[in-house]
Amino acid sequence: MGQGPRARTLSPITLGVIAAVLALVPVLAVSIPGFSDAPAHMARHHILAMASSSTPLSHYFVVHWQWIANLGEDIPAVFLAHWLGGDLATRLVSAAIAPLTIAGILALSRAAHGRVTGSAMLATPLALNQAWMFGFLNYCLGIALALLTAAWLFSRQRERLPEQAILGIAALVVWTAHMAAWATLLLLAAANELARLRSIHDIWPAIRRNLPLMLPVIPLLIWRAHSHGANVTWIYEDVVRYKLTVFAGSLRGTWMKLDLALLGAIFLSALLALRWTGRQRQMEPRLLIAALLLAAGALAAPLYLLNSWGTDVRTAPIAIMLFVMAVRPAIDLRKERLVCLIGLSLFLVRLGSVTWAWASRSAELEHRLTMLDAVPxxxxxxxxxxxxxxxxxxxxxxxxxxxxxxxxxxxxxxxxxxxxxxxxxxxxxxxxxxxxxxxxxxxxxxxxxxxxxxxxxxxxxxxxxxxxxxxxxxxxxxxxxxxxxxxxxxxxxxxxxxxxxxxx
Known part of the structure; x- marks a missing residue:
C-alpha cells in the first residue's frame, strides 16, 4: 500500500506527460528558434497571410492556394498569422510538434502493448530528431498525426462504416500534412496486418479493413497530374557510408559527440530493457515489422523523391524510434520503472542540449537581425x-x-x-x-x-x-x-x- 502513490508518480504515462510539456521549452524559451529552415517557413506563412492585402509583399508574390501533401504547419500557422503575425504564429505551431509527437509515442505504445511502456520513454528523445532540427516542420507534424492515427488503428475493434469514415478522414489529414507522413502511416497499417496474418485467406479482409487509407490517392493523382522535373534522383558517391551516416545522425543538430553519445545511450538502454523483459517474446511484432519496413525504406530512398530532399534523413529516426518502442515491458515493475526513469533522463539530456544550443546563440542572431534596419x-x-x-x-x-x-x-x-x-x-x-x-x-x-x-x-x-x-x-x-x-x-x-x- 505504501508504494501505491510512488508507483503512480513514476508511471510511464505521468513521465510521458512531463516530457510532452517540457518539449515546448526549446521553441518558446528563445526568440529565434534554431530550426534550420524555420525562418523560410515563417516568411512563407507571413506572405500567405498578408500578400492578398495592400502590403508591399503583394507587389512581389502571388498566392496559389492548392490542396497538396505538404501543408501540415502551413494551414494552422497561416490561420494564426492573420492575428499574430507570421513570426509568433510559426513559433506557436512549431512548439506543438514535439509534444504531439510524444503524445503519439505514448498512444501507440499503449495501443501496441496494452500500456505505456518504459521503451516508449526511451524513444522520447527521438521526438527531437534531426528532421525536427532541420525544420522539416510539415513532415514532423504529419508524423505526429500518423503516430496518433496508427494508435487508433492498432486498438480499434470494429470496422463499421463510421470507423472506416474516420480512418479515411484521418488518412486525408495526414496526407495533407505531408505525403511522407502518409507513407509512414501506410507502413504502420501494413505492419499491423502482417503481424496478424495466419493464412492466404486473411489477405483480402486485411486489405478491406485498410482501404480508407488509400483515399488520398485521389488528391495525389490530381496534384501530380501535371508534374514536371526529376521525381527521383540518386546522387551518392558512397551509398553505404552515406546511409550509415543518415542513421547515425538521427539526433544530429547540436554537438556531434553529444548527439552520437546520446543515440548510443538510447541503443544500450534499449538492449538493457530487452534483457529485462523476462518474456519469451521480447519484441512487439507490429512495431518491430513497422520499424523494419521504415528502415528498409530509408535505406532504399533516393536523395530526392518527388523533388523533395532527404526522405532517408526524415525516415531513419522514425525507424529507430519504432525499434525502441517495440521492446516489451519488463515483468519486474521495479526494472520497468527504472527503464522509464532512464528514458526521462535521456530525454532531459536531449532537451537540455537543444535548449542550450539555441539559447546560447539567440542573442547573437537577434543582434544580426538589427542589420535589417538598413533595408528599405x-x-x-x-x-x-x-x-x-x-x-x-x-x-x-x-x-x-x-x-x-x-x-x-x-x-x-x-x-x-x-x-x-x-x-x-x-x-x-x-x-x-x-x-x-x-x-x-x-x-x-x-x-x-x-x-x-x-x-x-x-x-x-x-x-x-x-x-x-x-x-x-x-x-x-x-x-x-x-x-x-x-x-x-x-x-x-x-x-x-x-x-x-x-x-x-
Missing amino acids: RGGKLGYVYVRDSCDGWALTPDEKLASYAVTRRDAFVNTLFMVDNARLLTIRDPKFQERWTSDSQRVTLKCPEDRVDAVQLQERLQAMRQDHFDAIWVSGVPAGELPPVPGYRVVRHFPKQAMLVQRR
Missing part, C-alpha cells in the same frame, strides 16, 4: 551566405536568417522555398522566379581549405547588382574581404557580417 521597407534584399566552417554537423538557422526581412521589413528576399509542383506562392517577376529562390543565397566554402569561393562570390554580388537589389546582406565574409560592388556601400558590419545598400 518594401525593398528587395539579396542574401549571400557562406557557412562558417567545414564542420557541417550543427544545424542552425543562419542560412535562412534573412527570411526575417519578410516579417520585419515587408521586403523581398531570395531565401524562400519554391519547389516545383508544391508552390503555394510564386514571384511575380519571371526573372526573379528563375534566379532568386532558395539556394541562391549559397556561396561555396571550399573544404578542407576553409576558403571562400571568391569567383562565385563575385558573380553572385554582381548578379544582385544587375537586378537592382536595394540591399545586400553578406554573411560569413568579413566586410574588409568583400570585393567592391559598384553603386553600393557598406552601412553596417559585424564580425563576418556586412550590409550593403545602394548609393542614393
Whole structure:
C-alpha cells in the first residue's frame, strides 16, 4: 500500500506527460528558434497571410492556394498569422510538434502493448530528431498525426462504416500534412496486418479493413497530374557510408559527440530493457515489422523523391524510434520503472542540449537581425551566405536568417522555398522566379581549405547588382574581404557580417 502513490508518480504515462510539456521549452524559451529552415517557413506563412492585402509583399508574390501533401504547419500557422503575425504564429505551431509527437509515442505504445511502456520513454528523445532540427516542420507534424492515427488503428475493434469514415478522414489529414507522413502511416497499417496474418485467406479482409487509407490517392493523382522535373534522383558517391551516416545522425543538430553519445545511450538502454523483459517474446511484432519496413525504406530512398530532399534523413529516426518502442515491458515493475526513469533522463539530456544550443546563440542572431534596419521597407534584399566552417554537423538557422526581412521589413528576399509542383506562392517577376529562390543565397566554402569561393562570390554580388537589389546582406565574409560592388556601400558590419545598400 505504501508504494501505491510512488508507483503512480513514476508511471510511464505521468513521465510521458512531463516530457510532452517540457518539449515546448526549446521553441518558446528563445526568440529565434534554431530550426534550420524555420525562418523560410515563417516568411512563407507571413506572405500567405498578408500578400492578398495592400502590403508591399503583394507587389512581389502571388498566392496559389492548392490542396497538396505538404501543408501540415502551413494551414494552422497561416490561420494564426492573420492575428499574430507570421513570426509568433510559426513559433506557436512549431512548439506543438514535439509534444504531439510524444503524445503519439505514448498512444501507440499503449495501443501496441496494452500500456505505456518504459521503451516508449526511451524513444522520447527521438521526438527531437534531426528532421525536427532541420525544420522539416510539415513532415514532423504529419508524423505526429500518423503516430496518433496508427494508435487508433492498432486498438480499434470494429470496422463499421463510421470507423472506416474516420480512418479515411484521418488518412486525408495526414496526407495533407505531408505525403511522407502518409507513407509512414501506410507502413504502420501494413505492419499491423502482417503481424496478424495466419493464412492466404486473411489477405483480402486485411486489405478491406485498410482501404480508407488509400483515399488520398485521389488528391495525389490530381496534384501530380501535371508534374514536371526529376521525381527521383540518386546522387551518392558512397551509398553505404552515406546511409550509415543518415542513421547515425538521427539526433544530429547540436554537438556531434553529444548527439552520437546520446543515440548510443538510447541503443544500450534499449538492449538493457530487452534483457529485462523476462518474456519469451521480447519484441512487439507490429512495431518491430513497422520499424523494419521504415528502415528498409530509408535505406532504399533516393536523395530526392518527388523533388523533395532527404526522405532517408526524415525516415531513419522514425525507424529507430519504432525499434525502441517495440521492446516489451519488463515483468519486474521495479526494472520497468527504472527503464522509464532512464528514458526521462535521456530525454532531459536531449532537451537540455537543444535548449542550450539555441539559447546560447539567440542573442547573437537577434543582434544580426538589427542589420535589417538598413533595408528599405518594401525593398528587395539579396542574401549571400557562406557557412562558417567545414564542420557541417550543427544545424542552425543562419542560412535562412534573412527570411526575417519578410516579417520585419515587408521586403523581398531570395531565401524562400519554391519547389516545383508544391508552390503555394510564386514571384511575380519571371526573372526573379528563375534566379532568386532558395539556394541562391549559397556561396561555396571550399573544404578542407576553409576558403571562400571568391569567383562565385563575385558573380553572385554582381548578379544582385544587375537586378537592382536595394540591399545586400553578406554573411560569413568579413566586410574588409568583400570585393567592391559598384553603386553600393557598406552601412553596417559585424564580425563576418556586412550590409550593403545602394548609393542614393
